[in-house]
Amino acid sequence: MIDKSCIGVALFGAGRIGNIHAANLVRHPRAQLRYVVDVHQPSAEALAGKHGAKVATVEQVLADPAIGAVVIGSSTDTHADLIMRAAAAGKAIFCEKPVDLDVQRARFCAEAVRKAGVICMIGFQRRFDPTFAALKQRLDAGEIGTPEVLIVTSRDPAPPPAAYIAHSGGVFKDMLIHDFDIFRWILGGEAVSVHATGGCPNMPDVAAAGDISHAAVTLRTRDGALCQINTSRRAAYGYDQRFEVLGSKGLLQAGNVRPTEVVVWNDNVISSDKPEAFFLERYRSAYALEIEHFFDAVVNGTSVRTTIEDGIKALELAEVATQSWREGRAIECSI
Template identity: 40%
Template sequence: MIRMALVGAGFIGSVHAENLTAHPSIEFVGVYDVDEVRSNELAARNHTRAIDPVEVFDRSAVDAVLIASSTDTHAAHLRRAAEAGLATLCEKPIDLDLGDALDVVGTVASGGCPAMVDFNRRFDRDYAELHRAVHAGEIGNVELIQMTTRGPALPPLDYIAVSGGQMRDQTVHFFDLARWITGEDPESVFAAGSVFTDPRMTELGDVDTSVVILRMPSGALVQIDSARRTGYGYDERIEVLGSDGMIEAGRQRVGAVTRYRAGNLVTDGMHPGWFERVAPTYRTALDHFVAAIEDGTSIGPTLPEALKAQAIAEAAASSLRSGELETITYPAFAATS
């Protein structure tokens, strides 16, 4: 049994707590949160206990840490886990500041402990099959990729204000997927965005609707459209066009029933929110993390891979501001990863 502690008892922490409790290879040691009431309540619901930071990073009692706390604390917890010699599964991002993220990744690497960033879309069943088919050469050389990520409603503005913006918070998952699917690091990015929901988004320096174009070294193009509000549910899909064919991971509906009536068809709609659509991927990502620790196999997405996705997001955010094509500069540490 792998002894795991959880840091963070908010919404996503509660998701991870349920998965930790249910996993047959994990002993859920305990949960820590700065809000003691919240950590006690989450611990009670999952038949474990609330613990303090010293216990979280105690190598004699813990083998691995899952970091699901607020974004501004990820780097500090990662560093402390590395210094304690603990394997770590961390929610994205490593840190909103790319320089600080690079610094802590260096610390983790020097310690040699397994560390993974939970870019959970890689563990979506359909995206995994799409990735397999592309890398097996089933559609020839990749030439054009279309990605869509559209949420049902604008998140609260207090969340938007600390999220890092649409490029770093929402679209970053698809920057990671673009690298993963193509096996290439994009060279340049152009982004354009607008605000259609709340005009206060402009005051925050953010957009709610955007289109991003990435150019790969092979010449392949990736277009990503992102929207914070659809009015019809959560919509996410990927299409890859190759020299010998096309493969698509289509939008997922809540069901597959179609009713045929005079003059119209009525079909099941979309998931109401992002979590309902991607919930299984958190369990699959945890399975991968545990298997890698147990078997000593490769783990991923790695911290350097997460740095690359963040570097793309930084360049895309810069392009939004400048209105210009931006060259993507990758941190030296991540350049060969």
């Protein structure tokens, strides 16, 4: 039985995202970070020591009745196993995207969660970004009528190491999975057609790892609404995250977030800050808000906004996009 006055939490993963989640967990009034688990012992010890937690094994965490929830921020290849084991142990689950790189294995996870009757939330933090969420509210209120076209720009400031790319699942599962979730969230429909193309201009290391650095994807819903996603693993000016929705009565835009909103006007130039450096800075508020939402659901027994089914749907779109790119053709689907 979960103690809802103060929920004991175990964190899997002591890397970049683990550090973000740990800081948000210790600030939450109804969460108590008790354990940190990571295969790299020094990282686990450093993060646990920083927040007054203990280092533990997976087995110790899942056997402890004082642990009511787990937060999974470890490497992608551990997600499915941890979800299924945590579900079997009756723990509420928050897991970073993706559920897994294999769609069928992700579906096994969903079935395990369903059978256990536990809460499982997938970390699509962009839905919790204040600007994106405000656009969605205004869209749902009918401000621009019926949405007809969604255009998403999603660019990283620099590519990750080639060793990471080789095991990432590819750009569609690694990067665009967030954008596929935005497509489903904003347009509120499922894709019946996916056409993806891409290349590696001036990035031989990415090509050598079997991936692409730049991609463009067009999706179409059953009612004819279109989405165009453009992405790049390199944008010299910073982390570029924005989208716009064209509706029957107007347009809504959600722009980048900058460190400050100061703008300089002089006789040479009008300038402002570049976009935030990367995802940890850009989505700082979103990460805190999604953890808050997760614990609200655990405490109140309510549904989460980003379910494991949402995770599977985005993964299915990534899989179809990968097929489309490899085969050089549009793929008809029903996702």
